[in-house]
């Protein structure tokens with residue numbers, strides 16, 4: 001019987017780390033397994049982290065998005081990845097050592113302090129907005145909307161469309177698509193403060209969400 005490759009062993013270790021964190025903090029993790037690369041790629045296709053100077057990631061987990069953002073980002077880009085769980089933050093820091101990456105152990109609620117005077121072109125979030133306390137989710141969404149410049153974009157991954165209304169209240173343009181290549185299927189949102197944001201056309205198959 002063929003033995004596992006190093007990549008398969010490392011993927012298995014990542015899943016176990018994620019599952020352990022879920023068992024310790026189910027509502028904070030919001031998922032049993034890390035997001036698949038296919039869903040992460042579909043999400044990042046909705047906006048241009050390739051051209052971004054500053055990307056802010058909220059809820060790095062075991063680094064599924066972090067890794068993919070670094071793969072796409074240019075050499076002068078800077079990625080600030082925020083993770084509340086100190087063990088997960090430490091593992092991302094150790095496994096994805098990259099001069100463009102800064103891993104912050106802390107809460108996305110403090111994103112203004114974390115950004116200091118830096119302005120993110122893109123914010124990427126897989127935070128479980130429906131299982132976090134509602135006041136925490138509201139605070140994070142308010143602060144993310146305030147932190148983005150007019151050309152900026154908030155990318156959100158969720159396992160249900162429930163967050164749609166909260167996004168539409170804060171952003172002039174919300175596009176939504178679904179990635180079936182994840183378990184469970186992932187709802188992906190691209191949210192812009194301006195209806196005329198110049199990167200809207202990148203969104204490809206995503207459609208403006210007409211729901212109330």
Ligand SMILES: C[S@@+](CC[C@H](N)C(=O)[O-])C[C@H]1O[C@@H](n2cnc3c(N)ncnc32)[C@H](O)[C@@H]1O
Pocket residue numbers: 028029030031033034035058059060061062063064065082083084085088106107108109126127128132
């Ligand atoms: C669904 S997981 C997503 C992890 C990873 N991005 C992925 O897609 O596989 C959500 C992550 O958000 C983190 N998290 C939850 N609340 C947070 C907060 N207030 N600030 C920062 N991270 C938080 C959790 O610890 C968890 O790692």
